[in-house]
Amino acid sequence: xxxxxxxxxxxxxxxxxxEAIIMDLKSGIYFSAQGVGAIIWDGIMRGFDKNQITHRxxxxxxxxxxxxxxxxxxxxxxxxxNILVExxxxxxxxxxxxxxxxPGARLPYVPPxxxxxxxxxxxxxxxxxxxxxxxxxxPSRKVDV
Amino acid sequence: MEAGVSCIIPxxxxxxxxxxxxxxxxxxxxxEVIVVDDGSTDASAASAQSACGPVRVLCQAGQxxxxxxxxxxxxxxxxxxxxxxxxxxxxxxxxxLRRQALAxxxxxxxxxxxxxxxxxxxxxxxxxxxxxxxxxxxxARTFGSIVFRRRVFDRLGxxxxxxxxxxxxxxxxxxxxxxxxISCLPDIVLLRRIHGANMMxxxxxxxxxxxxxxxxxLDRRRRTQPRA
Numbered sequence: 001x002x003x004x005x006x007x008x009x010x011x012x013x014x015x016x017x018x019e020a021i022i023m024d025l026k027s028g029i030y031f032s033a034q035g036v037g038a039i040i041w042d043g044i045m046r047g048f049d050k051n052q053i054t055h056r057x058x059x060x061x062x063x064x065x066x067x068x069x070x071x072x073x074x075x076x077x078x079x080x081x082n083i084l085v086e087x088x089x090x091x092x093x094x095x096x097x098x099x100x101x102x103p104g105a106r107l108p109y110v111p112p113x114x115x116x117x118x119x120x121x122x123x124x125x126x127x128x129x130x131x132x133x134x135x136x137x138x139p140s141r142k143v144d145v
Numbered sequence: 146m147e148a149g150v151s152c153i154i155p156x157x158x159x160x161x162x163x164x165x166x167x168x169x170x171x172x173x174x175x176x177e178v179i180v181v182d183d184g185s186t187d188a189s190a191a192s193a194q195s196a197c198g199p200v201r202v203l204c205q206a207g208q209x210x211x212x213x214x215x216x217x218x219x220x221x222x223x224x225x226x227x228x229x230x231x232x233x234x235x236x237x238x239x240x241x242l243r244r245q246a247l248a249x250x251x252x253x254x255x256x257x258x259x260x261x262x263x264x265x266x267x268x269x270x271x272x273x274x275x276x277x278x279x280x281x282x283x284x285a286r287t288f289g290s291i292v293f294r295r296r297v298f299d300r301l302g303x304x305x306x307x308x309x310x311x312x313x314x315x316x317x318x319x320x321x322x323x324x325x326x327i328s329c330l331p332d333i334v335l336l337r338r339i340h341g342a343n344m345m346x347x348x349x350x351x352x353x354x355x356x357x358x359x360x361x362x363l364d365r366r367r368r369t370q371p372r373a
Contacts, residue, residue, distance in 0.1 A: 014356035021356035021363075030359050119321065120314050120359070122285040126260060126337070 003093040004044045004076070004085045011084055015042050022084060028121035031084070033075070036061060036068075037112030040075050044085050047094035050076070060102050063109035071111035078114045148224030148247070149176035150240060150292070153217030155210050157183040159231030160192050162265070162338060166231050171198035173240035176223050179203065180231075181213040189231070211304040211312040214288075218303055224295050228288040232265075232338045235289070239334040243292040246330060254325040257291040258334030259284050265340035278339045286317050286327065289335040297325060311358025318362040322369065 006013065013022040020041035022031040033041050036057055043053035054065050054072060061068075079085045152175040156163055163180070170178050178200045180193040184207030193202045203216055214228060225247065229235065239258070246256040259282035264273050301319050304312045320327065 012352045012355055014360075016356060016360045019360060019363075021360045023352070023355045023359060025352065030355075032359075032363055117359075117363075120317070122283065123287060123313055123317060124355075125283060126285045126287045 002087045002089045003047050003049045003091045004079075005047070005088050005091075006045055006085050007083060013041065013045065023124065024082070024084065025124060027083075028118070028124035029082070030117050030120060030124070031082070032115050032117070033112060035107075035110055035112065036063075036071065037075055037114060040072060040112055041079075043098070044076075044079070046096065046098065048098065049093035052093055052098070056098055060106060061109040062106045067109070075112040075114055082114070082116065148244075148294070149222070150174075150225040150227055150244065151176065151217075151221035151223040152178045152227045152229055153214055153221065154178060154180045154193075154229050154231055155183060155213035155217065156180055156185065156189050156193070156231040157207060157210075157213075158185045158187045158189060160185070160187040160189045162232040162340070163189055163192050164196055166229055166233060167193065167196045167198065167200060169234040169236075170227075170229055170240075171196075171200070172237070173235050175199075175227070175240060177201060177221070179217040179220060181205065181217045183207050183209065183213040209306055209309070211306040211308065214312075215303040215306065218298055221295070226293045226295055226298065227291070230289055230337075232340060233289045234336040234338070236261075236333055236336055238332070240292070242330055242332050243334060246328060247292060247294065250328065252326060253294075253328050254297050255291050255293045255320070255327040256330060257284070257286050257327060258330035258332050260287060260290050260335045260337050261333045262337045262339055265338050268340065276339050282333050284329050286313075287335070287337075288313060289337070291327070300325070305358075305361075308358040308361070309354025310352060311354035311356075314355065314358045315361055318365075322366065 010024055010026040011022060013020060015038055018038055020033040020038040039057050040053055043056060050072060054068055057068055058065060080087060152170040154166055167178055176199060178198060180200060180202045182190040182202060182204045190202055190204055193200060205216055243256045247253055261282040262278045264278050305315050308315050
């Protein structure tokens, strides 16, 4: 079973109020995933494999592994195609506890969607130029190079 | 071109290039330059005070770039508002082109143009080879490239100080969704300096605010545009 790795050199993401918000700094496109998709993204970020992610989703949603599989595969394929994550064949999945809270009761299953948005592309493509680090001030002071 | 221009330059420890930025704004004929020093530990404020031209300097404890821009907005006296980062430059004609575009179309709320990057002259060959400086230009609604009419801020309010570097995403989303009107010029209106190890990395603090800003945009659109 393969684990996945977020392409951290270009991606910044966060789960906020149950929604995954993912920004690709290289393309300037950002993505969102709610519900099941947010759990998949959370699992990818934590280094879990498909079995672990499937188990987690089936704990939280009214879906069986066989019915979940197509949606899970499509979501991961979209994440790979959009260069957000890479598959790591042969790499051991994470063994840590998945500590994100589960809902009190299993929720109705809605297939995961990775929604993309391009309306901030021009801003995102320029913004990486000006780093802001507290100790350096902003815009960044000249540093030895 | 009846409306005057207030140029707001937020700055924290930006002394190395600040005077050049101010000079480029003054050369473009702005009516005032407001430098907001946000708790610098270098001599940025003193440098700004020594600059030639209609320059005012505000000092505040370090509250972040958004708060500095808002502080500048609060005291700006003119009908057109522009921002310039302390290490960037406006090329000759930049402000004239943008003012002419606004004067020609009173219904237009803002105008922007292309941004061109440049290696700061002091960089040696090794540094230049290491630091990406994309050729050509990009039409981009970034701070230094836009001139806003003041009414934009009257309608939308100021920058969200809680969003860090994501402030411009949030503000331009509010601008687009209002909806307000903006026009893009084919000309280069901002020169963006590449000057060192300032390329942002996703693991750095600078982009931390991006997801929160984008989440705020999506949530707002879901409330106001149910099909978004």
